Amino acid sequence: MYAYTRNAPRAMLALESYGAKFNKTEDGTFEQVLMPGHTYPRAIHYHFRTGSQFKKGLTAEVGRRPNITVKEDFFVVDVFVDGGKVAGALALDICSGKFVVVDSSAVVFATGGAMELFHPHCDASNDLTGDGHAAALRAGAELADVEFMQFFPTGMVWPPALNGVIWIGELRYHCGGWLYNKYGERFMAKYDPARMELSTRDMTSRAIVTEILEGRGSPHGGVWLSVTHLGRNQIQAFIDETFPNFSFRGYNLLEAGVDVREDAIEIAPVSHFYMGGVRCDADCATAVRGLYVAGEVTAGVNGANRIEGNALSETQVQGTIAGGRAARYAAGAGTAKVDEAQARREVGTYSAMIERTEGPNQLALRTEAQDIMWRHVGVVRNGEGLEKAVARLASLRGQAEGICVRCKVAQANRELVEAIETRNLLVMAESMAKAALAREETRGSHYRRDCANEDDPRWLVNSIVTLADSEIALRHEPVDFCYLSPEGAETPPADAREAL
Amino acid sequence: MNEDLGTVKIYRYNPAVDVEPRFDVFEDVPYVGRTVMDVLRDLYERRDTSLAFRCSCRAGLCTACRMRINGRAAMACMRLAERDMVIEPPSTGAIIKDLMTTLSGSSTDEGTA
Incomplete structure (x- = not known):
């Protein structure tokens, strides 16, 4: 930070x-x-x-910069480690379908978050499946604070064309929209009677999800957001000012069949930013020598909840630090060479997905995991649900080792890419569920209905995840307040460096 | 005929295997209230997992899903689906497979394991 x-x-x-x-x-x-x-x-x-x-x-x-080679459609799936140090990376060249070994003493992951864990309740890119997190974990790095996923309260759930669109939330906050459950009750009265729909993002998300999970949601798994209690001309004036011609960022509400002057819309929270990630120090270095991380794949900068504006700048600061440190390390580390037997073993793990003639379908595993995540590991959590989730997700992660990709074509095999992603996603799903189950308190984006208070004496700790013999292990360490304590006393670091 | 189902013709071509391109026709495709990307994903998931297309941000920002839809260039994630559609790859870039073409800076010249 x-x-x-x-x-x-x-x-x-x-x-x-x-x-x-x-x-x-x-x-x-x-x-x-x-x-x-x-x-x-x-x-x-x-x-x-x-x-x-x-x-x-x-x-x-x-x-x-001519010294930079960009490789598109090049999916880095694992990092090779030899004697505790990075030796290279394994990638799938998606276009040809060939696995490629790259010898390198340093690797930087800038692979983003893991919001797809909650698809379709998600507003991020569909390839954010925790691939960097899972690969780093397999290489021997640690993950930290994986239970903290930020949700945005108002993503559209219907029609599919507008799924995940979040700016419609303007109707709630700035136009005075009302939220209803399927019985037509303005349910915010139960959760925040003073502020009602103008409650905070977190409180609103929790209220909406409680209504949905307790069976009072709208037909497509959301709740209703409506401004029809306002005058039609009043709504029109807001639209003209905020979404001229009912359009915003290329989406047109009317064309997609939604007329907010007359209809309520179905909304639900969407996963928006992942605070948890690969544990690193101020140099963006991980526990594996030569492996660096930058941006949303890291943990730490945003603690248990992110405030607006920090995600983009974080990418630039950490990208610069990680790149610089990785280059310096590589220059001193000398030539790296991936062990051929190790490379063959790793490639075998992935090519077996295509070679198998039977086994679980990746999409079925992924969809079931995402449903469990939404119901039990999402905005509203409790011990009982989390216990069930951990058990089932562990079973799904085991099944993922036998995935059979039905499409046998080498070139541009989307099913193979998604199968690899699904295997990674299941590592993250189980990690998140385990860490959320262990943290018996409410903090930041992590809301435990059965432990609704923040508990500093017990839980001012970071959750640390490691992988040993295919088991996801969790431990806790006290938060290191080296610069700024919860009491607000700032101690400038003795070794404060100008990193850039 | 069911009002809510359409027909989609999709360009298919794998230069590594196929002698020439062809069009596959998918009937009874749900399209109402969906984007072209929703339709492609639905066809990929339910009917043919070998269908190749690009999809990333789903919000009209990354432009990865540019293609030709009924002859017009558009981003599949932003364009509303129609009852009858012909979907072809974008006119720029070389065909990798089906609706997927090369992006600038792309190369496939590394050694393999």
Whole structure:
């Protein structure tokens, strides 16, 4: 966190020099805005669509550096480790279907979160299946705080064309929308009678999911959000200002068959950001020498819950640190060579998925796991449900070792890619369920209905996950408050470095 | 005829195996309230797991799912499905398989294990 806050401004200036644009004030300084949870207007942005500028700047800069080779459709599935040090990586070249061994003494994972654990209750890319997390774990790295997944309260669940669209939540917060269960009750009265629908994101998510899981949801597994208690012209005025022509970010509500002037819409929380991840130090180094991590795949910076604006800048700070440290390490580590027998064994694990003539279907395993995650390991958790989830997810993870890919075509085999992802997703599912079961308190995004209070004396700890002999092991370590304690006393680190 | 089901013609071609491209026709395909990507995923999951197409962000940002839908270039994740559709790969890039074409910077020249 110290490295992040210390280096974020410089990382943003570097990004700007690559060609990313940011909104500026008249005197040429960055426009800084206040975002939810901030005490000071510190967020910089580009018309609140900042991510696309990151993509633009970075893509342009990569193009300007001839020493960078970009390999598309190249799915790194495992890291080879020899004597505690990285020796290389194994990748599936998706287009040809061939497994490729890359000799390398350093590897950096910037593989994102694991939001697909909750599909279809998810607003992220469909390839965020925890592949980097699971590969790092298999290589001997540790995961930390894996029980913490952030949900956004209002993702559309119907029609499918609008599934996961979250900006519709504006109707709740800024237009005065009401939430109803299937009996037409404004259920927020039971959860937050003072604030009702203007409650916090976390409280709203918990209320919605409680209604759904207790059988009071809408037909497609959400609850109803409606603004029809307002005048039609009043709604129209809001639409004209916020979603002109009923459109936003390319989606058109009317074309998709939704008229919010007359209809209620079905919404439910969606997984949005993963706070847990691979454990690393301020140099982005993991427990495996030569393996570095950056961005959402890491744990630590965002603790038990993330506040708005930190995800994008985290990628730039950690990407720079991890890349620099990995390059320096590689220069000193000398040439690495993957052991051929080890490579053959690893490739065999994956090629067996295609060679088998029978075995579980990856999609069936994945869908069942996602359903369990949503019901028992999602927004609202309790000990009984989590115990069931851990047992069933462990069984599914075992079955995944025998997955049979029906499609036998080598080239661009989506089913094989998804089978590998599903195997990783099941590692993350069981890890998350185990850590959530153990943490008998409520903290950050982790809500235990049966232990609803934060319990500092007992649970001011990080959950650490390791993999030994195919078993997912969990232990806890006290949080290391080296720079900033919960009481607020700041101790600048003795070895405070300028990382960038 | 059921009002809620459509017909989808999809370009199929695996240059490593096939002599020439063909179109596969899928009948009785649910399409109402779905994007073209929803339809492709549905066909992949229920009817033919060998169907190749790109899909990533599902929100019109990454542009990976660019393809031609009834002759017009569009992102499959943003375009609403129609009752009758012809789906072809984008006109840029070389065909890898079916609806999947090469992206810039892509190469497949590494040694294999």
